[in-house]
Amino acid sequence: xxxxxxxxGPLEIPGxxxxxxxxxxxxxxxxxxxxxxxIGFCNVNLEMFGGGHVPQPFGPDTVLQVALASPxxxxxxxxxxxxxxxxxDFLGVQAWNGESVIGTLETPEDSEAPLHMRHRMxxxxxxxxxxxxxxxxxxxxxxxxRAWRRETAGIPKTLLTLAMCDVRGPLRGAQEAFIEFFEESxxxxxxxxASNELVVPNAVCVREQFERDEAAFxxxxxxxxRVIFNGPVKPTARxxxxxxxxxxxxxxxxxxxxxxxxxTAGLQxxxxxxxxxxxxxxxxxxxxRHKTLRYHLQFYHFQFAAMGPASKAxxxxxxxxxxxxxxxxxxxxxxxxxxxxxxxxxxxxILNRMSSSGREDLAYYAPFDAPLAKTxxxxxxxxINLVLHDLAAAGLIDIIDTDAIAAEIGxxxxxxxxxxxxxxxxxxxxxxxxxxxxV
Amino acid sequence: MRVxxxxxxxxxxxxxxxxxxxxSMDLSGAFAQNCPPISFHRIVLxxxxxLRAWLAQPGQVCAQGASIxxxxxxxxxxxxxxxxxxxRIMTAGITYHPGMWTGQAV
Numbered sequence: 001x002x003x004x005x006x007x008x009g010p011l012e013i014p015g016x017x018x019x020x021x022x023x024x025x026x027x028x029x030x031x032x033x034x035x036x037x038x039i040g041f042c043n044v045n046l047e048m049f050g051g052g053h054v055p056q057p058f059g060p061d062t063v064l065q066v067a068l069a070s071p072x073x074x075x076x077x078x079x080x081x082x083x084x085x086x087x088x089d090f091l092g093v094q095a096w097n098g099e100s101v102i103g104t105l106e107t108p109e110d111s112e113a114p115l116h117m118r119h120r121m122x123x124x125x126x127x128x129x130x131x132x133x134x135x136x137x138x139x140x141x142x143x144x145x146r147a148w149r150r151e152t153a154g155i156p157k158t159l160l161t162l163a164m165c166d167v168r169g170p171l172r173g174a175q176e177a178f179i180e181f182f183e184e185s186x187x188x189x190x191x192x193x194a195s196n197e198l199v200v201p202n203a204v205c206v207r208e209q210f211e212r213d214e215a216a217f218x219x220x221x222x223x224x225x226r227v228i229f230n231g232p233v234k235p236t237a238r239x240x241x242x243x244x245x246x247x248x249x250x251x252x253x254x255x256x257x258x259x260x261x262x263x264t265a266g267l268q269x270x271x272x273x274x275x276x277x278x279x280x281x282x283x284x285x286x287x288x289r290h291k292t293l294r295y296h297l298q299f300y301h302f303q304f305a306a307m308g309p310a311s312k313a314x315x316x317x318x319x320x321x322x323x324x325x326x327x328x329x330x331x332x333x334x335x336x337x338x339x340x341x342x343x344x345x346x347x348x349x350i351l352n353r354m355s356s357s358g359r360e361d362l363a364y365y366a367p368f369d370a371p372l373a374k375t376x377x378x379x380x381x382x383x384i385n386l387v388l389h390d391l392a393a394a395g396l397i398d399i400i401d402t403d404a405i406a407a408e409i410g411x412x413x414x415x416x417x418x419x420x421x422x423x424x425x426x427x428x429x430x431x432x433x434x435x436x437x438x439v
Numbered sequence: 440m441r442v443x444x445x446x447x448x449x450x451x452x453x454x455x456x457x458x459x460x461x462x463s464m465d466l467s468g469a470f471a472q473n474c475p476p477i478s479f480h481r482i483v484l485x486x487x488x489x490l491r492a493w494l495a496q497p498g499q500v501c502a503q504g505a506s507i508x509x510x511x512x513x514x515x516x517x518x519x520x521x522x523x524x525x526x527r528i529m530t531a532g533i534t535y536h537p538g539m540w541t542g543q544a545v
Binding site: 284285286299301302303304305321357359360361362363366367368374375376377378380416417418419420 | 456457458464466476477478479480481483485529530531532533534535536537539541542543
């Protein structure tokens with residue numbers, strides 16, 4: 001065994017001061033670490049040199065962190081002086097020095113050559129800077145959480161997920177910080193998990209959001225202002241919060257957004273997504289359609305309880321139910337693919353749906369009116385899965401077969417509600433995603 | 440388990456295949472979570488009977504195994520007759536619909 005110095009590693013950006021917090025070590029002194037294992041992290045602040053109005057990279061509402069991955073297998077001897085404790089493990093109080101030694105790694109090789117930490121970059125764009133974001137890995141309430149390897153040469157390809165929990169879980173992992181994704185793959189991709197907390201990312205809502213211009217957004221905003229804030233029902237704090245969140249949800253399309261990234265080439269802008277992941281669980285059998293502006297919303301049913309009285313009045317007065325059919329969902333998918341591919345070259349990956357349940361003891365279908373997919377959740381799931389097969393056969397999508405994985409390893413244990421997976425199931429889905437992202 | 444929707448009225452004569460109630464199950468238990476794992480189910484009759492009374496109402500959370508309704512074979516069976524057995528039902532997973540207690544805003 002030989003003790004090799006662990007250096008922090010380079011993170012220099014021309015024209016920019018890079019500051020870091022103390023290091024939070026994730027393993028105790030003497031722990032064995034595998035090569036590539038994330039063993040600590042620190043927060044990072046970037047300040048561009050110049051006057052007060054110089055745009056700052058990553059914007060003011062982004063939490064930027066460097067997760068430190070071990071460059072080799074060995075026994076960790078962390079320098080306790082690198083952890084400052086308290087708020088100083090949180091605030092950017094120290095200039096980044098890539099040559100600083102932060103500990104040693106006892107490795108089997110007979111070498112004393114220093115090792116440089118590998119950097120797994122984590123960025124979380126806060127929904128609002130009014131909310132304190134706390135500590136830990138990727139803390140806070142994000143509109144998007146991103147991860148990539150800093151050591152990537154050039155601009156990495158971007159994988160965008162318009163996430164429901166069935167996609168978010170496998171990518172962000174048990175600690176929500178992409179740790180398993182990094183440790184189980186060598187993928188150089190820039191991964192974005194976009195979290196639209198209010199509007200379900202179904203094919204219609206995603207397309208409308210992608211196509212919506214500033215003028216159309218202004219019409220929606222003025223309507224919300226008129227009815228919720230100046231309507232017949234007095235708004236409460238819940239209404240203000242709901243309306244603000246809805247406006248944020250409708251304002252920007254994650255597909256159109258470009259992000260700052262740091263690689264060996266320095267600070268760069270991400271390219272349009274080379275792949276977009278959707279979930280078939282987002283495609284429900286009805287949506288809401290605005291009676292005059294004609295845009296669509298689909299909410300998670302539990303979110304109705306979070307609305308205030310003015311929001312509920314607005315929804316009841318301004319929206320009508322828009323029923324969907326299985327054929328219509330296929331058309332909606334095709335319209336989305338056409339709209340997006342007219343602007344960017346990307347591929348779509350869709351997680352299909354769990355299409356059976358151990359909680360059913362359905363002996364016959366006679367009590368249910370046709371079309372069965374309108375009422376029966378697992379008939380709808382089967383028919384939507386068939387639509388995905390048709391789309392895949394036409395070369396329009398790749399499928400991640402959640403249905404088959406759950407059936408193979410046991411849905412009762414690994415996918416009890418059809419959406420939220422166990423760790424093992426998340427790992428299986430993650431492996432499928434990684435297989436579709438060529439290095 | 441939460442009762443979401445009740446369909447027939449007390450006193451109704453029900454046939455095989457009659458829809459009785461929609462219920463929901465929330466696996467998130469006692470902790471608050473964005474995107475709680477809720478699934479919806481419909482209870483359908485597998486035998487003809489009369490609905491005598493509902494013991495629960497929409498929105499009510501019931502313990503597993505709790506009785507939510509009383510049925511009888513005859514329309515005029517005395518109300519104080521001892522409960523003989525569970526009514527024969529089947530359960531199907533269903534899609535959310537706006538008639539449910541959950542999401543009453545629309």
